[in-house]
């Protein structure tokens with residue numbers, strides 16, 4: 001059995017607890033193992049992004065337990081959580097989040113500067129490798145504005161992969177792309193999964209979710225179905 005990468009028990013998230021409370025998550029318990037490709041699916045507003053933000057250490061739960069790579073998050077300081085995030089998690093967002101006045105290579109290299117694990121002498125080699133992995137080796141010197149949406153998302157995926165994270169968290173990564181480019185980006189994620197990357201994908205698309213190994217369906221902050 002593959003190792004457990006992340007495990008939650010009874011996670012809740014309440015926004016605006018002192019005004020009009022919004023119960024975004026109402027007790028989510030799940031386990032993700034190394035090597036899985038899992039979709040988080042459900043209607044708009046059901047809590048998908050809130051869950052992913054907590055799993056990716058961009059937000060904290062109101063209550064419940066969360067263990068990432070064996071570490072209990074409740075026991076860690078903000079600094080320790082940031083270190084854990086840099087070491088274990090790669091993020092891909094719907095709107096790419098590239099820095100427009102940096103080249104593709106500079107964007108992709110950025111996470112290495114916040115991660116002590118990689119000596120500076122290896123940066124160029126690593127950038128070339130991940131750009132090759134996403135099929136963009138000829139675009140290292142281009143600026144984001146010179147690329148198509150699909151190419152920009154490939155750059156964002158390369159940037160997420162450069163530190164060899166244990167898990168890739170993708171929040172609607174194809175939400176801004178046409179259907180043909182959506183399928184191409186999904187194929188890239190599938191290919192990365194076949195090469196050993198663990199992926200958690202938030203998607204509205206039932207079609208994409210059904211191409212993953214497992215679907216976690218959320219409704220009104222609750223896990224209703226695990227296929």
Ligand SMILES: Nc1ncnc2c1ncn2[C@@H]1O[C@H](COP(=O)(O)OP(=O)(O)OP(=O)(O)O)[C@@H](O)[C@H]1O
Nearest residue numbers: 015016022024042043044045046047048049050051
């Ligand atoms: N910062 C916030 N403050 C208050 N309420 C919030 C905040 N963020 C999210 N919510 C609420 O929490 C609920 C879950 O939101 P979330 O963004 O997780 O849903 P989602 O499933 O990702 O939706 P979508 O598919 O539309 O992106 C919604 O009711 C939303 O309005």
